[in-house]
Amino acid sequence: MSIEALKETIGKVLKDVDVVIAYKEGFDALHSTPHFITSPEQIDKMIWNPLCVHNLTTYLPSMKNKKVGVVVKGCDSRTIIQFIQEGLIERGKVVVIGIPCKGVISVAKVLKAIDHKPIENISFSDNGDITITSEGEKKVLSLNDVSPDKCTTCQYPTPLIYDHLIGEEIKTEKPAESVYGDIREFEKLSLEERLKYWQGEFDRCIRCYACRNACPMCVCQDSCIAETRDPHWISQRLNLTEKFMFHMIHALHLAGRCVECGECERVCPMGIPVNKLKRKINLDMKELFDYEPGVKLDEKPPMFVFNVEEAKIKEHKI
Amino acid sequence: MRVGVFICHCGNNIAGTVDVAKVAEETRKIPGVAYATTYMYTCSEPGQEEIKEAIKREKLDRIVVAACSPRMHELTFRRTIEKAGLNRYFFEMANIREHVSWIGENRELNTKKAIEAVRMAVAKVMQNKPLYSSSFKINKRVLVIGGGVAGMQAALDCADGGLEVVLVEKSPSVGGMMARLDKTFPTVDCSICILGPKMVDVAQHEKIKLYAFSEIEDIKGYVGNYQIKIKKKATYVDWSKCTGCGACMEKCPSKNAYDAFNFGVAPTRAINIPFPQAIPKKAKIDPKYCRQFTKGKCGVCAKICPTKAINYEMVDEIVTEEVGAIIVATGYSLIDMEKLPEYGGGKYPDVISGIQYERLLNASGPTAGHIVRPSDHEEPKTIVFVSCAGSRDKSIGIPYCSNFCCMYIAKQAILTKDHIPDSQSYVFYMDIRSPGKGYDEFTRRAQEEYGVHYIRGRVSRIYPKGKKMVVRGADTLLGTQVEIEADLVVLGTAVVANSDAAHMAEKLHISYDTSGFYVESHPKLRPVETNTSGVFLAGACQGPKDIPASVGQGSAAASKVQALFSKDMLESDPAIARVNINTCVGCLKCVSTCPFQAIKDKELKDGRVVADVIETVCAGCGVCTSTCPCGAIQLQHFTDNQLLAEVNALCQM
Numbered sequence: 023m024s025i026e027a028l029k030e031t032i033g034k035v036l037k038d039v040d041v042v043i044a045y046k047e048g049f050d051a052l053h054s055t056p057h058f059i060t061s062p063e064q065i066d067k068m069i070w071n072p073l074c075v076h077n078l079t080t081y082l083p084s085m086k087n088k089k090v091g092v093v094v095k096g097c098d099s100r101t102i103i104q105f106i107q108e109g110l111i112e113r114g115k116v117v118v119i120g121i122p123c124k125g126v127i128s129v130a131k132v133l134k135a136i137d138h139k140p141i142e143n144i145s146f147s148d149n150g151d152i153t154i155t156s157e158g159e160k161k162v163l164s165l166n167d168v169s170p171d172k173c174t175t176c177q178y179p180t181p182l183i184y185d186h187l188i189g190e191e192i193k194t195e196k197p198a199e200s201v202y203g204d205i206r207e208f209e210k211l212s213l214e215e216r217l218k219y220w221q222g223e224f225d226r227c228i229r230c231y232a233c234r235n236a237c238p239m240c241v242c243q244d245s246c247i248a249e250t251r252d253p254h255w256i257s258q259r260l261n262l263t264e265k266f267m268f269h270m271i272h273a274l275h276l277a278g279r280c281v282e283c284g285e286c287e288r289v290c291p292m293g294i295p296v297n298k299l300k301r302k303i304n305l306d307m308k309e310l311f312d313y314e315p316g317v318k319l320d321e322k323p324p325m326f327v328f329n330v331e332e333a334k335i336k337e338h339k340i
Numbered sequence: 341m342r343v344g345v346f347i348c349h350c351g352n353n354i355a356g357t358v359d360v361a362k363v364a365e366e367t368r369k370i371p372g373v374a375y376a377t378t379y380m381y382t383c384s385e386p387g388q389e390e391i392k393e394a395i396k397r398e399k400l401d402r403i404v405v406a407a408c409s410p411r412m413h414e415l416t417f418r419r420t421i422e423k424a425g426l427n428r429y430f431f432e433m434a435n436i437r438e439h440v441s442w443i444g445e446n447r448e449l450n451t452k453k454a455i456e457a458v459r460m461a462v463a464k465v466m467q468n469k470p471l472y473s474s475s476f477k478i479n480k481r482v483l484v485i486g487g488g489v490a491g492m493q494a495a496l497d498c499a500d501g502g503l504e505v506v507l508v509e510k511s512p513s514v515g516g517m518m519a520r521l522d523k524t525f526p527t528v529d530c531s532i533c534i535l536g537p538k539m540v541d542v543a544q545h546e547k548i549k550l551y552a553f554s555e556i557e558d559i560k561g562y563v564g565n566y567q568i569k570i571k572k573k574a575t576y577v578d579w580s581k582c583t584g585c586g587a588c589m590e591k592c593p594s595k596n597a598y599d600a601f602n603f604g605v606a607p608t609r610a611i612n613i614p615f616p617q618a619i620p621k622k623a624k625i626d627p628k629y630c631r632q633f634t635k636g637k638c639g640v641c642a643k644i645c646p647t648k649a650i651n652y653e654m655v656d657e658i659v660t661e662e663v664g665a666i667i668v669a670t671g672y673s674l675i676d677m678e679k680l681p682e683y684g685g686g687k688y689p690d691v692i693s694g695i696q697y698e699r700l701l702n703a704s705g706p707t708a709g710h711i712v713r714p715s716d717h718e719e720p721k722t723i724v725f726v727s728c729a730g731s732r733d734k735s736i737g738i739p740y741c742s743n744f745c746c747m748y749i750a751k752q753a754i755l756t757k758d759h760i761p762d763s764q765s766y767v768f769y770m771d772i773r774s775p776g777k778g779y780d781e782f783t784r785r786a787q788e789e790y791g792v793h794y795i796r797g798r799v800s801r802i803y804p805k806g807k808k809m810v811v812r813g814a815d816t817l818l819g820t821q822v823e824i825e826a827d828l829v830v831l832g833t834a835v836v837a838n839s840d841a842a843h844m845a846e847k848l849h850i851s852y853d854t855s856g857f858y859v860e861s862h863p864k865l866r867p868v869e870t871n872t873s874g875v876f877l878a879g880a881c882q883g884p885k886d887i888p889a890s891v892g893q894g895s896a897a898a899s900k901v902q903a904l905f906s907k908d909m910l911e912s913d914p915a916i917a918r919v920n921i922n923t924c925v926g927c928l929k930c931v932s933t934c935p936f937q938a939i940k941d942k943e944l945k946d947g948r949v950v951a952d953v954i955e956t957v958c959a960g961c962g963v964c965t966s967t968c969p970c971g972a973i974q975l976q977h978f979t980d981n982q983l984l985a986e987v988n989a990l991c992q993m
Binding site for chain 2: 108109110241242243245246247250252253254255275322325326327328330
């Protein structure tokens with residue numbers, strides 16, 4: 023796809039919306055940042071490359087009163103479908119500009135690969151090579167080696183919902199079984215081993231709530247149960263049980279809702295694999311209710327319905 | 341805050357395995373507890389007086405009673421503290437009987453657990469908020485589901501008391517199982533002759549609105565104000581025109597329709613009136629057999645009908661009725677004989693069920709009361725009755741006794757001798773259960789006066805041999821195997837719950853047991869109430885029951901409704917969901933999960949959309965509270981903070 027085609031589409035879309043959300047360069051060469059375009063002259067500042075990691079749809083529920091255009095990758099598009107399923111946004115108020123995606127980078131992985139040195143320049147070639155200039159030295163990395171885990175098993179490189187598609191559709195070559203391969207592997211550990219693992223991970227949590235704030239599906243925002251006194255589920259004490267409790271609540275509130283965009287894990291300053299817990303619950307939800315969040319527009323999330331009897335839960339049968 | 345704790349001995353029920361004095365001693369150490377004492381029977385009048393006095397003397401403002409289940413006495417004590425001037429919700433019960441003393445034998449551990457239970461209750465009561473109920477008007481109409489003898493009795497008693505009754509019967513006529521019986525034990529009265537007048541009364545009573553061939557589609561609301569959706573199933577005959585003349589039935593060319601009324605003993609016509617005494621006496625078409633439906637042409641009945649009542653285009657119709665109470669009298673079914681393959685019922689024509697035999701005996705039945713073998717229509721001379729066909733058999737999931745089979749088998753054996761004097765009947769039985777008035781005399785008469793041969797033992801196999809059926813079984817009194825060559829075998833098939841009983845229970849929000857029978861509020865003291873206020877039980881839907889017991893329950897349920905309706909206003913339960921609009925984020929997940937449609941969205945002045953609970957519809961089930969991600973919707977009296985206080989009290993010991 024060409025950036026020119028994208029800019030041209032945004033130019034057209036901008037005529038009927040209040041704002042288009044895209045990406046622009048961030049505070050250094052390795053970071054991009056969301057770009058809110060409200061006038062045509064801002065279009066030129068936008069970028070599109072594997073640095074565009076954010077799930078820009080996060081903003082949509084808070085912009086309900088506006089008509090918004092948004093640039094999405096395949097993974098991000100699931101959020102829009104989930105929003106619509108849950109009634110959090112109106113389809114008519116969003117113009118979706120979809121881009122088939124070959125993968126993005128993980129900033130953490132790139133930094134690790136170059137020993138956390140400051141970056142002067144970064145460029146991308148079509149074959150997936152990333153050339154990084156750091157302290158005068160050039161280093162070539164492969165995108166596959168530094169992309170986040172979600173890209174390595176990506177099933178939906180082409181957006182599942184869009185009004186404008188920029189570039190050619192891409193079909194995934196990654197086997198569907200691979201998606202939860204790591205979870206199934208992890209489940210082979212004993213209960214004690216898993217508890218120990220999570221205790222070790224969550225002990226590092228500093229309760230900055232970045233995972234929650236970045237999560238597009240966390241709708242409560244300022245009313246989050248982690249910070250209220252009524253009800254008072256969690257105290258401010260910084261100990262493992264309270265941290266554990268917060269992550270359990272976060273994960274359970276996303277049961278059958280998490281679109282696995284990985285934003286929680288991307289923004290965690292402590293490198294805690296927080297998405298893993300949500301994906302485990304998603305796997306259970308899939309097996310129990312045959313439901314995958316954010317995939318089909320006409321589905322209803324299982325936790326949004328009350329059924330006296332469920333096909334795979336036998337408690338009411340006589 | 342000054343909490344008072346009253347620990348009950350319950351005679352020896354609690355004090356036997358719990359050191360109540362120690363519980364009181366430990367309770368006094370809990371911050372906030374101003375007073376703790378023990379009492380022999382706290383629920384007794386002096387026990388309640390003691391609470392009232394202590395409230396005044398010790399200036400208590402919250403009360404905990406550690407005693408039995410709140411299902412037993414919560415209401416009692418709420419009233420007590422209300423009389424002493426406290427809000428009735430400043431009360432908690434710690435269940436140290438059912439949860440502690442009755443289930444554990446170790447005194448030390450029991451005492452520890454009782455202390456924990458009290459700590460939890462104290463923590464909860466200190467979080468409790470005063471709640472006030474509002475009152476609302478009762479709709480003094482009653483819905484009776486099921487038009488068998490229990491339902492009819494309930495309907496008539498309610499109607500005679502001046503209440504408007506809506507009676508819904510799923511089959512085309514009222515009468516139920518009793519209408520199918522030939523005679524009733526132990527008086528050998530003609531069943532339809534004593535039931536018929538009741539059926540006519542139901543039809544003619546100006547206070548009873550009968551929906552026959554109709555089913556309950558949906559139930560919404562709560563005690564005092566139910567909205568009932570009733571599905572009037574298509575009969576393809578306009579009942580306002582049908583006179584019940586029966587001309588259509590006579591001319592109908594489709595002669596092989598299944599006769600549900602006669603349990604398939606003989607076929608009926610595709611258009612039929614189930615039996616001569618049917619109420620309402622109206623025809624209906626069975627589209628599964630009607631040629632107009634299966635082949636697309638026929639129309640004989642439409643041509644023959646003198647009042648032009650036939651309407652092949654008829655569709656199901658939904659009507660809504662509003663009532664204030666519901667009596668459930670949905671009755672029972674019988675086990676499918678094919679589930680008992682060793683007896684060959686359903687496979688061999690000459691093995692039939694007791695209710696089928698009843699139809700053979702009946703003068704208005706398909707054989708006009710002549711007992712004949714289904715296979716060759718010859719008169720049987722040797723008849724074997726097998727009791728407990730399915731009943732008291734854990735292996736097929738029916739551990740219970742079907743209650744009335746022993747009695748009707750004795751009756752059928754007696755009637756058989758009357759019909760065919762040179763016949764010989766045999767009865768295989770496990771135990772003869774005849775505890776009713778005049779029942780044991782009756783079974784003895786069958787044996788002593790009518791020469792019925794009773795064999796104590798179970799039948800292992802029934803198989804054909806020429807024209808005969810060989811019944812092989814054990815005679816446990818003689819300790820031998822017996823084989824009887826019978827002309828006809830009658831199985832006393834087990835009573836089971838209706839196949840849709842569970843489904844109906846879910847609609848009514850009442851509980852049912854593992855067999856599908858509805859559960860009464862208390863097995864001894866509240867036999868016709870359910871745990872859902874406003875819903876009452878009558879007849880065999882609650883468990884196998886004979887006619888007098890069913891009639892008694894019908895009347896009992898009616899009297900319960902009369903008592904309920906004797907007030908004009910009911911008090912609402914304030915323990916319902918409430919939305920904190922300051923924290924509600926308007927995701928409206930609660931709206932879509934509420935099983936009662938009791939939550940809707942509401943726009944605030946600032947344009948924000950939040951959830952709003954319809955107080956009168958909310959049943960306080962709590963689904964919304966576990967759905968709400970930010971805890972903005974809270975079930976009053978069971979708020980997150982109240983429950984967390986209990987959990988903390990337990991975990992921080």
